Amino acid sequence: MAPRYKEIADDLRRRIEAGEWVPGATLPGYAELTSMYSVGRGVISTALTELETAGLISVAKRRGITVRERGVRRRVRRGSLVMRDPARGYVMPAASSPTEPWQVHGTPRRETVPITDRAAELLGVPPGTPTLRRRRVTSPTGEPPFQLVDTWIHERGVADAPQVAERDTGPGGYLDRLEEAGHGPLTWTEYTRARMPSPEEARHLEMSDAMPIVEFARVAVSALTGTAIETTICVIPSDRVEIVASLRRARGAQWPRTTS
Template sequence: MATRYEEIADDLRERISTGEFPAGSTLPGYDQLTLGYKASRATLREALNRLQAEGLVRPVKKKGLVVRDPGERRQVARGSVVRRDPTRGYVFPAASAPDEPWVTHGRPAASTVPAPAPVAERLGIPPGTRTVRQRWITSPAGQSPFQITDAWIHPDVLAETPKLGEPGAAPGAYLDRIEEAGHGPLEWEERTTIRPSSREEAKQLEIPAAMWVFEVVTVGTSHRTGQAAEVSVQVIPGDRVEFVTKLRRDRTARWPVAPAASAGV
């Protein structure tokens, strides 16, 4: 049997899905909702926390809980090849279709900051070493922020190409500069994990603080040195994407197969 807060969450979810509270609108305040549902503030808080965890609403300062429009969940094929876009440069396995226009939210930023331990480890430098971090917040045109991309440049590579410390016009432009400096062709390895979002990430991606995110880390290795020249970290809301892998049969599973022997049968 559903608890009272689950019943309220179900009803609000239905009212959102039917358009009574469309994307971008603000839910009624606590006083109005507690009166309408004849429930305590604690019960209502539990119901609203559930909607936030599901990504249906997010708190906005001085407005309240705003209904989100996460857009259609996009598929990212794992094991895909890196392709080139005439204006964006290199495009890694991503949720964008060829020639789909993407936009940058705000201005690209470049700053010299201490490298966090996971990034420093992949770059092969001591944790806390100050190096350049390029940052872009991007999405398909007309949509809310889809991802944060932080590109960390190895200090030795930066010394060869000082312009890498300047904000790039396109997210892929810095890779061209690295390859032109004698490190091409770069080779990449990618790893994906999930984790809770930080407060800063939730604000920039316009998601509830309770929402988890995908973290996609790509390491670009120099052809000349065999060492990491750059590390990029993409952060994507958990409700915006799904990763898809087409499975193949190992030689031990080639068709036709012999019936498996069941233990104890």
């Protein structure tokens, strides 16, 4: 027999999927749920945590228990090819096709703030160092926030190419400005991992902090200094993405097999 919290979670999931509570709707509060299912608050809390982790609901003090907007799970094919668009500049492997319309949530921000531990590790500076950060939250048009993207630029890059700190970085964007300032050609390495979100990341992505995120971190190395000059960290709720890779046969694994 399933634990009581599991039975409650399954019942709430069934009712949500049946449309009793549509995306954006508020579920009954803790007091009503404990009465409805004749259990204590701890059991309800455990059941709700399971639904949060599955991405079905969000639990917040002011907003209550709400059904999450369900975006499409996107298949991301992370290649290694950096392309060039005459209008936009460099085009990195991304979670969308170049022709798909995307929107920005809120206002993109650029400010000098203490750098996070992860970004500091990648950029090669002490954690907490005041560093220029360019931040934006984006998604396919009409969908809830899909990804939070933070670009951190080393103080050397800002000093050599001051335009990277401006709202309009000009044709080709901040990467072109860094290369023009003597750091080109840039070379890039990308790191992918899963982790839990920070409270700030969960807030921007309108997700539960009980759900993991997928983190793509790209580091640009300067040809001038041989060290990191910029790092961009993109985080996506794990229920919104799956990573796809095509496998190739090595010469020794070809078919039909040859005998020696």
